[in-house]
Amino acid sequence: MGVENPEKATRPISVDEISRHTSSEDLWLVVDGIVYDLTQFLPEHPGGPTILLQYAGRDATAAYSEVHSPSLIQTSLPASSRIGVLDKTTITEEWAKPPPQARGSPRKTVEKPPLDTLINARDFEIAAKASFTPKAWAFVSSAATDCLTKERNGSTYNDIILRPRVLKDVRNVDVGTAILGHHIKAPIFCAPTSMGRIFHPEGERELGRGCQRLGIPQCVSTSCSYSLPEVMDAVEGEARETNSELGAVPVFFQLYVDRNRGKSEKLLQMVRERGVKAIFVTIDAPVIGKREADERVKSDENLRAPMSGAQAKNDKKGGALGRLMGNFIDASLTWDDVAWVRKHAPGLPIVLKGIQTAADAVKAMEIDVNAIYLTNHGGRSLDTSPATVLVLLELQKCCPQIFDKMEVYIDGGITRGTDIFKALCLGARAVGIGRGFLFSLNYGKEGIEHFINILVDELVTTMQMCGITSLDQVHPGLLHTGAVDHLVPGSEEHPYAKWRPKSRSSRL
Known part of the structure; x- marks a missing residue:
């Protein structure tokens, strides 16, 4: 899918700017280093709006990758939704953490035995x-x-x-x-x-x-x-x-x-x-x-x-x-x-x-x-x-x-x-x-x-x-x-078939 405004789609966007777009009327989030404006898509999200709102203004890559293939967001959203790229130099430790209210089953932390x-x-x-x-x-x-x-x-x-x-x-x-x-x-x-x-x-x-x-x-x-x-x-x-x-x-x-x-x-x-x-x-x-x-x-x-x-x-x-x-x-x-x-x-x-x-x-x-x-x-x-x-x-x-x-x-x-x-x-x-x-x-x-x-x-x-x-x-x-x-059966016919009344057998 082409990009309507290539300059806009490659603009570096800071964590501070992304963090200001966190409401249902103005929702941005990041997936695989790309910043998306999902305000218009929010009501149409097949999984409901809640999960998107939980990651509003944040990096949703981990949650997205748990259930979706990388190409899905690129092929299913209009090009205008892609508004820039994450400026990685502005990432803070606090911003990188998943939101505390994020739902979903956490991966177990049990250590696997060595292969x-x-x-x-x-x-x-x-x-x-x-x-x-x-x-x-x-x-x-x-x-x-x-x-x-x-x-x-x-x-x-x-x-x-x-x-x-x-x-x-x-x-x-x-x-x-x-x-x-x-x-x-x-x-x-x-x-x-x-x-x-x-x-x-x-x-x-x-x-x-x-x-x-x-x-x-x-x-x-x-x-x-x-x-x-x-x-x-x-x-x-x-x-x-x-x-x-x-x-x-x-x-x-x-x-x-x-x-x-x-x-x-x-x-x-x-x-x-x-x-x-x-x-x-x-x-x-x-x-x-x-x-x-x-x-x-x-x-x-x-x-x-x-x-x-x-x-x-x-x-x-x-x-x-x-x-x-x-x-x-x-x-x-x-x-x-x-x-x-x-x-x-x-x-x-x-x-x-x-x-x-x-x-x-x-x-x-x-x-x-x-x-x-x-x-x-x-x-x-x-x-x-x-x-x-x-x-x-x-x-x-x-x-x-x-x-x-x-x-x-x-x-x-x-x-x-x-x-x-x-x-x-x-x-x-x-x-x-x-x-x-x-x-x-x-x-x-x-x-x-x-x-x-x-x-x-x-x-x-x-x-x-x-x-x-x-x-x-x-x-x-x-x-x-x-x-x-x-x-192991000996034929397609059930061995008891011959004992059934004809009227009933004809219906089976």
């Missing part, structure tokens, strides 16, 4: 629980209603037994693979997650940097706390810094389809222009699940997702970020709409994210999507839906042909290299991890790198112990699934 003392994925979770704000922890740890699916996602892996083969030459192991034609260094990707800024100031930008370092994909969410161009800028900057080839490590985009289809169409156009390599369409959340731990902690009403435009607003139901920020999602999405996505993302592979039955996997194969993603939203959508590894077993049992027709990805409850190995043996091409990346984001890109290296080391050890050296050697015979086989 090099964390030796497994659980250590990252423990450190996050101790140091995240109450709202950040409630958001990341919550799941639907009684959290049974969340728990079973992980515990079901424990019931699948490894069958090691011995006396193999396993000195050299390769964990590289390919997703949608792109080589990646390990069969892991960063699953799409929302509102990363509440965990780290750089949020999804830092996730992108960490993935770029590791040579694994990041899938950026529609509910990302940064715009996609800002994430891509960070990824490309990391590639240049590490002397990597731009675009060599793929970035994918997760689409929540907006009720206003025009918004999604514009978003898809922008996604294509910025070099995203595939569209992951979320289909398991036509509405947002009831996440009670998140509802119990109020949201900061300044939180905004720049790509969806969603704004946090607490109400009588509570303050769950997922529900508050997901009201734009189109609940009328059907199989026929996959053609609409293809039309507005020509040339990009389509992945359906949220498959939970063999019947829907077959349907996806029939409409010729490039891949399916077995997920239940980390147990955050519908409680008592099946653990995702059980869905993988269902595909092996009911429709094994799909593994030859398209790629299959899976997430949910994966915290060990043995979990990754089991998923790969059952036909998954790669595994997505969501919460684990957010826990490791607690330590920035170095934490992300350490977290994934731990999982890769565990995967390599598991492969060696089971007698294989590359991922093209995995197969179901390396597992014993007898403890969970009885939980």
